[in-house]
Amino acid sequence: MKYENLPWLILFLPLLSVAVITLFTLRSKTVSSLISIGAVVTGFVMTLLFINANGFQFSGETSANWLSIGGLQIDFGLKLDALSMMMLLVVTGVGGAIHIYSFGYMHDDESMARFFAFLSLFTFSMLGIVLANNFLMMFIFWELVGVSSYLLIGFWFEKPSAGDAAKKAFVTNRLGDFGFLFGILMVWGLLGSLSFSALQTTLAANPALLGASATLAGLLIFCGAMGKSAQFPLHVWLPDAMEGPTPVSALIHAATMVAAGVYMLCRTLFLFNSESLHLISYIGGFTALLAALMAVQQNDIKRIIAYSTLSQLGYMVMTVGLNGPTPAMFHLTTHAFFKALLFLSAGSVIVGMHHEQDIWQMGNLRKKMPITFLTFTIGTLALCGVPPFSGFYSKDAILTQALAQKSYLLFGVGVFVAALTTFYTFRLFFIVFFGKEKSKAASHAHESPLVMTLPLIALAVFSFAGGFIGITNNYGSQFVNHHEALSMAQQFTEPFNNLFPMACGLGAVAVGLFLAYSLYNNAAADPLPTKLGGLATLMKNKFYFDEFYEATFIRAHDFLAAVADWLDRWILEGAIIGAIRGGTDLSGRALRLAQTGNLQTYAFLFVLGVALLLYFVLGK
């Protein structure tokens, strides 16, 4: 392996940037942000250099002895293979674009230097997860990601909701992490090692070693992914986390942090047995469905995208559960491109609208913000899976995988969610960019500066072409034995090898698009489209369809969405989480009553304690 030291540099550059910013340049906004941007962009260039020198067809590790506990040695080491390289590219590449964009977005913020310090800390933690070669190290960076996202989500601390959202994100994540830690301890106890490669070798040699607890261990480890990748029922933190600045939403909730869970599952896929994978796939599918249903009811531009993220994450987890790490990672990568693009474009819209986020206040922005409109369109098409945009290829790969695993229910869910996705995305698209301006802000909207639009364009290119530039080849070399690399033309036509899933996917897109168009195009205006007489019957049909839709689909859908929302708000948030929180709080207050401050009570409780102790040990 050439340039073996480069990955270390890539990892530690952002940390260095944190140190330099906090210690020296906190006063200067520009210098701090340039240092932070420089660190991540240099990381991206170094990653390219490293890949250029080594290609993807390798797998190696570089490590330093860190600690040994009772005969077990744990290294601080980096895992270097196609999987981590691709993720490095995503994190530094997409992350770099977001860093540059932030330079424009946060330009008027007082504490921009602090923001970039946090951003670098986050990048460092995320790179640590990607590169970790053992569970312990991964867990440590996992938690660091949690802490730095806590800082970023709560960045605008003047808003109390930001503080609440940050705390909620952190605590919900920690809930999952404890399952994760428990799983790690269990794996450690059963297999005696924490290094991924050692574990894989051990399990390959003796698959029965995990024994009866294999399912439990797998599910506990999945708990970690459940928290980070916001899977049901730990998904509640993600929509609230939109309180952070928009670049944070793009970085954390599209490209990196939420992807960590899926990445971790793929990294440790060898640990999971079929039962646990089965359950994982259903949790993923359910999350995808639930989130898509909820997205339809939202009016906040960022929230819609956030729910869509949830839904897409559900897709990925479902695919991992269907034993398809390649399509899952493929979708993760393309999703990183187009979702970051969507978030950043939304951020551009929000800036253009002077921090208005309600879509019903927007309208007709395509004229005012042409570049943003273009990039948003590309993002939308990619998200919906319109050929030949990247989302089409990765979604098709997922559907094909579901069919190949003969999981017809999940295949159905996938197709249905694809239709829903198209529906709500285009709903957003039509309301925001078409029709009439629905507020003054919309009439005076303006295009964002170049430093913000350039990253948008870069991301748009990848959102368009991500499907056939060899991403599957690179992942395939990791997960599939004797993987044959496909040429670009072969990749381009890959979906046509399996016509049925492609047809279903495209059909879903068409249905969704049609519904969205018929309902929301010029929704607030144009009572009767009299422009073309020949289309009058069509309009009439539309009218019929509206009736039909109103009577059945919308009602049913409203009901479903309301149920989902109700479930989310009252059962999950209110009852379960509320009961846990309220219960602990209440029991804390009750227990505290013993603390009367009266010495005599204390003495009595002390003696009671002694009496109980003696009774239980000696009284029988």
Add this chain to the structure above:
Amino acid sequence: MHVSLHHYLFVSFMLFSLGLLGVIMRRNLLVIYMSLELMLNAANLALVSFSRFNNKLDGQVLVFFIITVAAAEVAVGLALIVALFRKRQSAHVEDLTSMKL
């Protein structure tokens, strides 16, 4: 019935329990403190009787230490109670509840 170790230990145990009762029942800090002395004395009695019946002198040495420590503890404790009394004009436990919950 011939007096044996059991008899002495029984007295010691009763003394200890009486002291314990005093600590949790009385409200006056000084009386609570006296009850604590009773408990220490019970330990002394147990040690001396074990010493006699086990034919070892270490118990008596320990008693010597306990008496000294008790004296030191009493001195500090009473000084503390006096200091508190000066502030509060009370030596009752109910009046000591400025910190709670």
Add this chain to the structure above:
Amino acid sequence: MEAINNLISGGVVQDIMFYVFAALTLLCAILVVANPFSRSPVTSAMFLVLTIISMSGLFLLLHAFFLAAVQILVYAGAVMVLFLFVIMLLDLKEEQRRKIKFFGLAAGLVSVSIVAGIFIKSLASIKLTAEPALEGETYVLGKLLFTQYTLPFEIISILLLVAMVGVILLSKKKLE
């Protein structure tokens, strides 16, 4: 002296004396803790002195002559004087008879009787093998104290110093 020794070593007399001293000790201890006639701390203190004196009688029966003396000198002589001194100094009024909380009383009695019950139950596990043998000679005790137990002895001296400093600090009248 010899007459007393003979009397003490005589089995029956010794037993009777044990019962007398034991009864006195426990009775006085009860009166320290729960005197039905007075709740004044002074009464409690006086009965504590009596308890200690009757205990030193038990010590004599156990042939711990030095400790019996120490018990009276240090406890009855010094510690209890300190107690009485403080009681007088503070001019404590009699503890008011407040309404007894029955629940508290019952709970306290129950937990103390659990402790006492387990204590007494554990008596059965002591095997009565040895006859009383030890003669608590002061000379031997002193020798033990200054050879084997030098270190704790010295630590105790530091402890007394700490107590002294502490008492002075806590009872200095005025803050400088």
Add this chain to the structure above:
Amino acid sequence: MNSSLIMLEISVIGLGLVLMLADLFVPAERRRFIGYAAIVALGVLLITSLSGNGSCGQFGTAFGGMFINDGLSLLFKQLFIIAAILVLFMAAEFSDKLAAGSVAEYYSLTLFALAGMLFAASSNDFTMLFVSIELITITFYVLVSFQRSKIQSLEAGVKYLILGALSSAFMVFGIALIWGTTGELNFTKLAAVAPQFADSQMFLLGVLLVLVGLGFKIAAFPFQIWAPDVYQGAPTPTTAFLGIGSKAAGFVLLLRVLFTAVPSVTAHWANLLIVISAITILYGNLCAIPQRNLKRLLGYSSIAHAGYLLLGVAALSASGQSALMYYLAGYVFTVMAAFFVITLVMRHLPSEDISGLAGLHQRSPLLAATLTIAMVSLAGIPPLAGFFGKFLLLKALIDTAHLTHNHGYYCLAFTALIGVVISLYYYFGVIREIYWGKNPEDLSPIEISSPAKLSLAICLAGIFWIGLFPDTVLNITNLAATALGK
């Protein structure tokens, strides 16, 4: 007799006496330097002990086996000295709140308490256990009530006094029963005869009563009730010393009693230890949630941490004991950092309410960062000291669970994790107050003296060092744990 082994203890006591005398000759405005002189002297003692040249580096026994120097005592003595140094730094900052003219006495009493802890670390005999624990406790009666002008300090002193004396009475009685049944006071000799008495109710009763006394010191359930009041009322440096020194002394004695003196009995008490540590963790964490007074909050949190530390005891294995000591080492620096910030921020406020922290990140970024890091470490978030400690403790538990097939261990590990989740609420509540607290009236920057900066740096370095390079500390704790099994 190899009395050169106790040179360290003699030096500390001598230092205490010198300080007391120095008070007479040093003018009032220079008294602060008495403390710094003591810190330097302790630093020298620490360095000699670390380099292995000091008396506590020579292993062996003295005074007829009563006093022992081994890996365990060495580790704990170093922790005690570090804690004492930081407490002295803190006391120097706090001196304007102590009764004027008695600052030197405060220093020397701290040193005497330290001497008690050092003796406790080397105790190999119930007599030594008793006198060293009494030296610590009686010194603390005075240290807790040192702020005589403050009613809360006196009240805390009286509460500590009565409950401490109660626990001492139980402990003394326990020692009497142990000695009475077995005829041995020495731990090593007791270990040899204890198996014969495994069925003797009275012997077990004695051991339990000794555990009551030690349980009080470490504030374990059900003997934890004093901790919040005393933590709140005591002067802050005392609280810090109480929460670390006194607790660690309790733990070293607990380890010696359970694993050197009566290992045959301890082996049967796995379930008892499991239940006690589980309840201790839950009690401390649950009660801390609604708490607004920061010192009291740390009082409850110290109960919870006693529970975590007890996990290492409950694991009944060398790795558990090693993890316990590792956790304790991290805990020393973390808690000291927290109390140091409290001392610096809240010494002029009427109460220690958390709201006093609002705006701290503007008043002093250093203090804000230190307290944040301390809270994050206490909450057990990697890569800080608190995380590795909890990780090792859980690992030891799971290992034992595999070995013994006792499902209670899994439940205990699960409870511990629940406790950690609960604790996030209040630890992050503190952080939230620092950064998101509402409308602080006073935004004046906080002046930090250079000695205070130095000690904050020591605390932070400790937290990070132990978290990032666990191996270095683990080597020492493993060595210490092997000393127990002998």
